Amino acid sequence: MTKPRSRRGGGRPTIADVARKAGVGAITVSRALREPGRVSEDLRRQIQAAIDELGYVPDPNARALASARAEVFGVLVPSLTNNVFAEVVRGIYDSLSDSLFRIQIGNTHYSGLEEERLLQVFGSQRPAALIVAGIDQTLGARRLLENAGCPVVQVMETGPDPIDMMVGFSHFDGGKTAAEHLLQAGYRKIGFIGARMDPRSQRRLAGYRAAMEAAGVFDARLITTTPVPSSVSLGRELFRDALAKMPTLDGVFCNNDDIALGVLFECHRASLDVPKQIGIVGFNDLDMMQVSFPSITSVRTHRYEIGTRAVAMALAAIAGNRPDRRIVDLGFELMRRESTQR
Amino acid sequence: MTKPRSRRGGGRPTIADVARKAGVGAITVSRALREPGRVSEDLRRQIQAAIDELGYVPDPNARALASARAEVFGVLVPSLTNNVFAEVVRGIYDSLSDSLFRIQIGNTHYSGLEEERLLQVFGSQRPAALIVAGIDQTLGARRLLENAGCPVVQVMETGPDPIDMMVGFSHFDGGKTAAEHLLQAGYRKIGFIGARMDPRSQRRLAGYRAAMEAAGVFDARLITTTPVPSSVSLGRELFRDALAKMPTLDGVFCNNDDIALGVLFECHRASLDVPKQIGIVGFNDLDMMQVSFPSITSVRTHRYEIGTRAVAMALAAIAGNRPDRRIVDLGFELMRRESTQR
């Protein structure tokens, strides 16, 4: 003789069931769950017993509706398969796994319009915080973020004008450092090879250019780029193009490590000695860079940490104590390896 | 003189505002949004105009609460950075990007307990569908999935006893095919190198073993595995271990492509000729396999398609027409390349 359940809910226990069983008011159960400090030890125990017995799990939808705030972190990244963003997202997940917060990821496909659309969708949920990749939001996206009514963290890059908070590093400096390293190692005809060429890649290119110009060796024909998404095989092709255009090339700074690996393989295939004939520098320092033969010099970035720091800053802001440093520059590290050891 | 807004909601327009402006009942607006066919052309236009003017966006939380069903796909994968799962997830996102459904990803970290916990959390939202990686759920997880009250798709693998629906392929057959290929190519002392050794890797190993035993060349010392997470550098180390244990090794079937790449690099470093002295086969066929020097034979799997098919099946089930084939085997394809061309 089970008591008839209301037509909807599907028979799961509600906060009222718990309250009845524990002999308290519903609001006290709610408080025991959210602010245990404000409920006496005794009641807390009783309530917990009732919860365990009934197998009660709070309904996040009802909670969000009543409190006008969902326990959701919205995360917007341009790609799900690019290891770089996957690492950031992993950092976010790991930092949030013990908390009540859920995570909702949006894939912008490197499109500002898509980012705006997703922001609209995410905003309708009243998320607890938003984490977005990059600093080149469209005006519309920027406005949506400013009016989101929750902490916002821009990640991957630092820049002069944060919407709210920022965690990242300077891609310009990264590119500059890479090019300077090649110059110091004695390379002169140093090419830039870049795929996708999203804003961050553009700034790496700008850094490369600044270093090359400072050394008086810049030449526009050294640059080979494409908007096509990056891949190892594309790296190989672009390097062949670059060589065809400029046969005296003696080094390359690659947009990222996939491209660098493609270049390395093509060097093997064409019997070009690395690092003697060609120096190679990658970007991001994926695990494989240190294992390849020869190992590849790369600019190490702190992707996982970007994710964890972004969450830490957002959580602090939610808790009411906004960090005094709104922009966190995590820097990068040039990993010198065999591929530039002439 | 704006009319005072209720203390909560934050001033965003609600369905009631739209209804008032359009001069219809709230329920008609609701219907116009969800079942446009049931509302006359005229009203639909009026309502759309009101929506546009007010900038109304439905509140998914309220919707979920009222309908006891959230427009959310729950997705559980063991890793976010492993390219294999990232591809599946990308397929899921792309298939769902035009729909109203949101996606919530959970990272189980290859732990059954964590999977159960996440299932509990996800279930509390009453998701529209659940997609989970693998077929080795714990008993508790299985029960949760059976009682989720929504379509469930197990992905990555096929097996005899689906909870609901399944999309994947046979890892046993994949491993067997790889080993048979090496045998046919003339290799005899064929090692198995595996990292992480999750259930799918175990089954690839079993397939390898079956092929080796059938050929009468199986030897337990040919197997080198570790529970440590996979990486290119780990591939290199494991290969050195394998060689130390069995110096006459003339081929390796690797758990996955990262390991295979590590093996290749170690061969370069140790001046072992691939494919003459060592044959290499990978698994998954990442882009880089076809570009490496020499290019690496690998078992191509259809990861992106697994994601899209899983969504298609779930959507069909939600719409009421469950596919008659509950188990979809997408197979795999052996990509023969230079690394096994003796």
Add this chain to the structure above:
DNA sequence: GTCTCATATGGTAGCGCTACCATTTGTCTG
């Protein structure tokens, strides 16, 4: 012309939870 019946629309009553505002009790002050 009456009687069905499908179509189009609306009203009411929640969904499960929490914000807001009591109310009660106990503790401390002077």
Add this chain to the structure above:
DNA sequence: CAGACAAATGGTAGCGCTACCATATGAGAC
């Protein structure tokens, strides 16, 4: 010992939406 005040608990009224049922309207059957 009265008065003030903090701590602990509860009642009520929604949050924004949709399920359910009712009603109105017009088309078609005979």
